[in-house]
Amino acid sequence: MENKTNNSTTTTQQISGELTFADKVIQKIIGLALADIDGLLTIDGGFFSNIAEKLVNTNDVTTGIHTEVGTKQVAVDMDIVVEFGKDVRKIYDEVKKIISSEVSEMTHLEVIEVNVNVVDIKSQEQYQEESETVQDKVSGAASSTGRYLSKQTNKATKKAKNEVQSRTEPRVE
Known part of the structure; x- marks a missing residue:
């Protein structure tokens, strides 16, 4: 049996295109990534969003996360509610680290700004009581x-x- 080799060369064509991300995608990455931060009770979506969440159970992890997505960079703004007795600066530092890491790892976009506004501090018990929806x-x-x-x-x-x-x-x- 004779071995035959094919010496033909293949030419790789240059394919052009662009990869972009919708704000909602970046917001979802952030929302899912922040789910387990100790002391971060919730990301506050504002009055109407909070009313909607009081009426029915929602699993929208993008609520309250606002992003500006460019071709290479991302800026993030959010309002949060933290747990009473927890180190808010430590929570903020962890939020920045996780957002930067997850967004960069999944999209190769650079997070250049993370603005966090603490809008409330609650005890765990108070948060649980207030989280019960009308649907519940x-x-x-x-x-x-x-x-x-x-x-x-x-x-x-x-x-x-x-x-x-x-x-x-x-x-x-």
């Missing part, structure tokens, strides 16, 4: 109502059964 409350109320109705139905069924039984038994011997 309605679901809880519906569940409680369902349990109550089930108990009442069982009571009524037992009572009706006893009445039927007492009416079918002879009254005299």
Whole structure:
């Protein structure tokens, strides 16, 4: 068996194009990356966003993150709520580090500015209480109502059964 080699050369064509990122993509990278920072309770989306989050459960990690995305650089602005008793400067430094690292790693864009405005400080308990949405409350109320109705139905069924039984038994011997 004879080995044949192909000595033809292939020419690589120059392909032109451009890679761009929508603001929403960078915001999502940032929102997902910041999810586990100790002491960062939430990124505040402002009045209307907060009202919407009070009404229904939302998983929009981009809320409250504002970006300006260029061809090579990114600037970020956000309002945050931090946990009472935590080192706010340390939280800010960690936010900057994570944003810069994640955005650079995924997009090769340079983060040149991260502006963070602390709009509130809350205890963990206060934050949890305030995070309960109307949807959560309605679901809880519906569940409680369902349990109550089930108990009442069982009571009524037992009572009706006893009445039927007492009416079918002879009254005299």
